[in-house]
Amino acid sequence: MAEEMTMVEPGRGKRKFFKKQGHKKSSNKAKVMPPQHGQKKVKIDKKMKKLFRKRAREYNSDDEDEEATVPATSEPKGLASITNKRNDEDDTESEDGSEDEGAAGPQKTWNKNATDMNNHSSDDEGEDDNEIQPGITKFTEGCRAFKMAFKNIMQKSVPDDMLGPILSGQRKLVVDKLAEEEAESKVKGEAKKEKKMLAEKGHVKPATYLDSHEKFLISVATKGVVKLFNAVNKAQTAQKGLNPSRTKDAKEIRKRTKQAFFSELGKPSLPAIGTTTKAKESTDRVEDEQPAWAPLRDNYMLTSSRLKDWDKMPDKNVSDDMGKTSEDSSSDED
């Protein structure tokens, strides 16, 4: 009996492998086997014999079905089932593992016995299968979910590693950008300053006080204005006492207009002549001295000189240009 027991146990393991490969239901049955083993040991030997006989008969009839299904699905399912089995074995006791190791060298006789036992278990526990399926599915789903979650977490850890360098990179980039902006602003500021300097070149803010140069310029301008106003005064006061209706007064007015004309001609010609600087000096000195000394005498002298010019060249006075040239020549003669 001990020999039979030992022979039966490894055979069951082997049969489990084969059925799982063939059918999903068989895998469920295989999972249910351990409690069945306990029950069978308790029962009478006669019953056991009957069971063995039934299984042998069923085995003979099922062999054809298994052969038909195995070639189509055996290989891929085998791989998946092997992985599943290994996981299950890990979960279950270590003793089962040792038995499997023993199963490395299978025998046909053991296989037959295993199939019979499987058939019996399927007949006996048809109802139990329905009950166990949701639990199994939950567990498998849980396992799968756990695996997926774990894998996701592991995958997520990778971006966690990535976040660090990205953040540090961003920090560096920000620092670089700030530095660049500062540099650009400095450059722009300098460019603006240079533009302003160029624009303001030569632009001088005048002083609130008058320095010596400015005072000198004002005095020069004042002298010029005084000269002009005095000349205007002389020319215009000379005409006031005369009435143009009278013949004598008309004649005098004509004379004075001519004198004024000559005096006008005389002024612009003086600076134009560069050669007669001495003459200029003398005339300037005389003009400067005259108003201080005796205005009437100065007028008398000027009028006399102009009259002479007029008498000498009466024809050329008609045109302005000729008048100018005559004045130049007359001054040269003087």
Add this chain to the structure above:
Amino acid sequence: MRKKKQGFRRPVVIKKPKQPQEQPSVDPITGKKIPKSFVFSRGKLPAPLKQLQMDLRKLMLPYTALSLREKKRNNLRDFLNVAGPMGVTHFFILSKTATSSYLRVATTPQGPTLTFKIHEYSLAADIARSQLHPRCPKDLFKNSALIVLSGFVSGDPPLQLTTNMFQNIFPTIDVKTVKLSTCQRIVLLNYNKDTKLIDFRHYSIRLQPVGVSRRIRKLVQSHQVPDLRNLQDVSDFVTKAGYGSESEADEEAATVTLSSDIGRVNRASTKSAVKLQEVGPRMTLQLVKIEKGLCSGEVLFSEYGKAGGKGKSDDEMQGEEDSDGDEDEEDQDGDHPEDSEDKDQDLD
């Protein structure tokens, strides 16, 4: 208030139909042509130089285009074409380079072009800001300015040309018929032989009666009621001699006997003191180049190098090399030392 009033006057100057009526091209008295001018710029000018351009336009009033606009595409030929029918005789052209600014004074249509380097300049606003009492009466810019040339007596041909150019820019004055009330402004050009710089100044002319006490003069000139709290009688206001500045007494040479009444205070045949107050732009110029044509043609004078191809020309200038010019200057200085001391003044 003054600024607003100035603003009101501008459209009168701008409107074309009124211009021929108000601004004759020929002086009715002397028969001479009244010179007119355009002030514009070539190239892009920075803000201070634009303001200087506006100040120059004001200075040249009333015979100038105050609101002349130029575009980038405008050619010098365009201005020349417009100048012909409008009777414009002179161009003032402002330009700027990296080294400094330049002012060109040219006569249209074919006249010579004088190029001046602007060493320093101050704007009218700057000068007004620097004064305690800036002055800007209503009629200041209604008449053209007088011109005073000082120090241009050396006889150097470029200076002669400069003198003639500036004398002809402003209209001539007939001594017999001019009204002194129209003489409100004066432009001074002072040439310094040593530095070869020309000081350009613009003053407004003011006349004050002489021989009247300060209090009475101020009372008459301004319409404000005097403060009599410290006086016991009205006669005290008249009899007490108010303090006068020493400069007024010193400037006896600046007194003028007027031939006609000017304003409310200065009467005919009474003495008045001439007071000048600076207005408008101030420039320090240096003559750099003289070209025969309008910004083109033969270079008659150049400060920075010998002018090539100088020959006899019909112009008033005679072709002379720079070395000859220098020798002439030295000779004149040696022969006539008093010239440097006495600086003559030329008046239009």
